[in-house]
Amino acid sequence: MSAGGTGRSGLAIIGGGKIGEALLSGLVRRSGADGIVVCERHPERAAELTARYGVPVLGLAEAAARARVLLLAVKPQDIGTLLALLAGSVDTGHLVVSVAAGVPTATIEAALPAGVPVVRVMPNTPALVDEGMSVLSAGAHADEGHLDEAETLLAAVGRVRRVPETQQDAVTALSGSGPAYFFYLVEAMVDAGILLGLPRDLAVDLIVQTALGSAVMLRDSGEHPVQLREAVTSPGGTTIAAVRELERHGVRAALIAAIEAAHDRSVELGRAARDR
Ligand SMILES: NC(=O)C1=CN([C@@H]2O[C@H](COP(=O)(O)OP(=O)(O)OC[C@H]3O[C@@H](n4cnc5c(N)ncnc54)[C@H](O)[C@@H]3O)[C@@H](O)[C@H]2O)C=CC1
Ligand SMILES: O=C(O)[C@@H]1CCC=N1
Numbered sequence: 001m002s003a004g005g006t007g008r009s010g011l012a013i014i015g016g017g018k019i020g021e022a023l024l025s026g027l028v029r030r031s032g033a034d035g036i037v038v039c040e041r042h043p044e045r046a047a048e049l050t051a052r053y054g055v056p057v058l059g060l061a062e063a064a065a066r067a068r069v070l071l072l073a074v075k076p077q078d079i080g081t082l083l084a085l086l087a088g089s090v091d092t093g094h095l096v097v098s099v100a101a102g103v104p105t106a107t108i109e110a111a112l113p114a115g116v117p118v119v120r121v122m123p124n125t126p127a128l129v130d131e132g133m134s135v136l137s138a139g140a141h142a143d144e145g146h147l148d149e150a151e152t153l154l155a156a157v158g159r160v161r162r163v164p165e166t167q168q169d170a171v172t173a174l175s176g177s178g179p180a181y182f183f184y185l186v187e188a189m190v191d192a193g194i195l196l197g198l199p200r201d202l203a204v205d206l207i208v209q210t211a212l213g214s215a216v217m218l219r220d221s222g223e224h225p226v227q228l229r230e231a232v233t234s235p236g237g238t239t240i241a242a243v244r245e246l247e248r249h250g251v252r253a254a255l256i257a258a259i260e261a262a263h264d265r266s267v268e269l270g271r272a273a274r275d276r
Pocket of ligand 1: 017
């Protein structure tokens with residue numbers, strides 16, 4: 001991560017919120033805090049990140065003067081203001097990596113000096129435990145080398161895939177927001193355990209281990225989710241009684257509609273960032 005002639009190296013994480021911290025924590029675990037700086041506008045939060053990870057918190061101009069890669073991790077609603085503050089400190093020797101949901105690379109490019117390479121990334125919070133899923137797309141001025149650079153960065157906290165930018169709103173709805181759907185499902189299953197009279201800690205333990213085991217099977221067995229579900233579903237048994245209720249309550253349709261709504265919201269956030 002060094003750019004010949006500029007004297008810049010390393011990474012500035014701009015926005016030390018939930019995803020900024022998830023990425024920071026993984027990067028520090030992997031290679032230590034050297035070469036990483038953070039920009040965070042809330043001083044209390046900034047102090048917390050320094051205490052937790054040993055990273056310096058700098059102003060935007062100083063961070064851009066030092067770091068070659070600028071990782072933008074502020075809300076889509078704040079990206080316009082951030083880019084206006086940052087534009088005078090950014091040049092084509094930087095690589096700008098944005099994780100802002102919905103915000104097209106073209107919107108970021110238009111707010112920065114001509115030719116600055118931009119890569120759009122959709123990560124997710126399991127980066128906190130090195131099991132993240134990050135999906136990359138190149139902007140107009142980002143080449144294969146820039147994508148490789150962003151991929152190396154994100155690979156420190158989990159798996160990485162590349163897609164054309166047109167797929168990023170769908171990716172955001174699936175893997176970006178995806179952890180929330182699984183947590184929601186787990187909450188509901190724990191509630192069911194409570195209804196059936198189990199102690200909460202037992203219900204949580206049963207469901208979390210079942211989620212983990214199921215996830216490993218999905219990843220490693222080579223079998224389709226339908227085959228895995230069929231293997232649990234004994235004729236005349238308990239599972240089919242539950243599956244009938246899931247179908248009767250439209251859970252499959254509800255999930256599809258929910259994910260479509262997340263996609264549409266991502267598109268909307270992108271439009272709002274462009275028009276702001
Ligand atoms: N939370 C998640 O699971 C994921 C979030 N994202 C994206 O990451 C971005 C951040 O999301 P969260 O971390 O959830 O939000 P957050 O609200 O927890 O964090 C944003 C942080 O940016 C800081 N900030 C805002 N403007 C700033 C500026 N000009 N200079 C310095 N710091 C500034 C805020 O003080 C805040 O701490 C969003 O664009 C979101 O779409 C992407 C993937 C997953
Ligand atoms: O809810 C959000 O907008 C962000 C983007 C993907 C996950 N969290």
